[in-house]
Amino acid sequence: MLKRFLNWRNIYSTSLQHHRLNYFREMSTLGDKFKLPDKYKGSETTVWAEFIALALEHKPLNLGQGFPDFAAPEFVTDALAKCAKSDNPLIQQYSRGHGHLRLVNALSKVYSSKICREINPLTEIITTAGAYEALYCTILGHVTDGDEIILIEPFFDCYEPMVLAAGGTPVFIPLRPTKTDGTILSSDWQLDPEELEGLFNEKTKAILLNTPHNPLGKVFNLEELTMIADLCKKWNVLCISDEVYEWMVYEPSEHIRIATLPDMWERTITIGSAGKTFSVTGWKTGWAYGPSNLIHHLCVVHQNMLNSINTPTQEAIAMGLE
Numbered sequence: 001m002l003k004r005f006l007n008w009r010n011i012y013s014t015s016l017q018h019h020r021l022n023y024f025r026e027m028s029t030l031g032d033k034f035k036l037p038d039k040y041k042g043s044e045t046t047v048w049a050e051f052i053a054l055a056l057e058h059k060p061l062n063l064g065q066g067f068p069d070f071a072a073p074e075f076v077t078d079a080l081a082k083c084a085k086s087d088n089p090l091i092q093q094y095s096r097g098h099g100h101l102r103l104v105n106a107l108s109k110v111y112s113s114k115i116c117r118e119i120n121p122l123t124e125i126i127t128t129a130g131a132y133e134a135l136y137c138t139i140l141g142h143v144t145d146g147d148e149i150i151l152i153e154p155f156f157d158c159y160e161p162m163v164l165a166a167g168g169t170p171v172f173i174p175l176r177p178t179k180t181d182g183t184i185l186s187s188d189w190q191l192d193p194e195e196l197e198g199l200f201n202e203k204t205k206a207i208l209l210n211t212p213h214n215p216l217g218k219v220f221n222l223e224e225l226t227m228i229a230d231l232c233k234k235w236n237v238l239c240i241s242d243e244v245y246e247w248m249v250y251e252p253s254e255h256i257r258i259a260t261l262p263d264m265w266e267r268t269i270t271i272g273s274a275g276k277t278f279s280v281t282g283w284k285t286g287w288a289y290g291p292s293n294l295i296h297h298l299c300v301v302h303q304n305m306l307n308s309i310n311t312p313t314q315e316a317i318a319m320g321l322e
Contacts, residue, residue: 043161068279073320076278080316091315097307098299099127099287100314106321107272111289115260123292126299129309131244131273131286134298136162137305138240138269138288139206141297143168147205152191156214156242171199175216186217187253193227200231206238207231209258212245219253229261238294239264244273244286259290266291269298274317283313 036044055062071077083091095101099121108121119125128134135158143149143166151159153174163170173196175189209228211220220228232239241258249255259268269290275281288298 039165039167040161043164047157067281070279072278072280076280076316076320079319080283080312082319083312083315086312086315091312093311094308095311095314097303098122099125100311100318102318103127103287103314103321106318107287107289110321111270114257115265117265119289120292124295125287125289126295126302127285127287127309127314128298128302129286129306130275130284131242131271132158132284133302133306134271134286134288135159135240135242137298137301138271139163139166139168141301142238142294143205146203148199148201148203149205150196150199150207152208152210152213154215155208155210159208168205169203171204173199175213175218186213186219187221189213189216189218191224191227196227197231200235200237202235204235204237206240208240208242210242211258212243212249212253212255214245219249219255220258221254222256225256225258225261229258229264232267233263237267239268241268241270243270244276246272247277267294269294274313274320278317278320283310283317285309285313285317 051062054060086092096104098104099107101121104121104125104127107125107127108119111125112119126134126137128137139149139162143163145167147166147168148171149163149168150171150173151163153172160170173191175191177184178188178190207228209220211225212218213220228239231237239258243255243257246255246257257270259265259270269288271288272286274283274285274287288295
């Protein structure tokens with residue numbers, strides 16, 4: 001009897017080990033099959049998630065991610081409250097996929113005067129889930145494998161992962177201070193013209209410009225923008241202009257939209273943000289404008305990713321712009 005029990009126990013133990021081995025083999029196979037795609041490797045976390053966790057642990061003065069700690073303008077929040085209780089049932093439903101009509105018309109009026117050309121609200125503007133999505137749609141809609149995208153350092157942390165996800169190759173150039181002692185202003189940080197020119201080649205698809213610049217606060221002047229524009233025209237390169245801080249410019253600086261420079265409208269996509277404009281970052285509403293043939297690519301990506309964004313906030317933002 002004891003011998004039988006020992007034999008049974010050995011058989012059971014062997015069988016259990018066999019099942020365990022099979023289980024771990026299956027888990028290993030599943031893990032390999034369902035691993036994070038290579039194009040997202042290195043992007044598993046963000047600097048914000050890392051810094052916020054450290055700030056919560058050590059309680060320092062947090063100079064990381066910034067947002068207003070004061071109330072948004074009442075005319076905007078009142079507009080949203082009005083939209084939420086609107087008698088028009090359509091305000092609570094899906095809106096036009098590429099942009100709520102009232103908002104794209106309001107944006108057209110604002111930017112047509114700034115760009116000094118009539119912007120078609122139906123074909124040359126798209127609204128997105130924040131400027132973040134506008135940027136992602138721009139990159140996914142224009143970048144293919146092997147394309148080189150020039151990124152000016154330092155840059156917002158999502159720029160590089162977005163380029164990599166699209167199959168592009170980021171090429172870096174730093175802003176360097178022209179002096180290292182005394183008071184250093186944001187305008188003292190500059191690009192080296194020869195270094196920048198050396199990065200442009202047949203593989204260059206786009207340059208990502210951020211002005212006013214985050215995090216330096218630099219506002220690119222006309223001479224600097226002309227240098228970038230001339231290279232874009234020489235090499236037939238797209239300019240992606242992230243201008244979400246366009247309304248936060250103080251004298252003597254002047255915000256110049258690169259799309260207004262000669263022959264740059266047809267090769268520029270400009271990105272804006274309601275969150276930065278009205279201090280409502282949580283509303284996550286942004287936009288992009290440019291020539292219809294370029295904006296079309298954003299529409300293709302957007303309609304297969306989100307289709308449409310929040311209708312009440314679009315209506316409220318339109319009212320704020322009006």
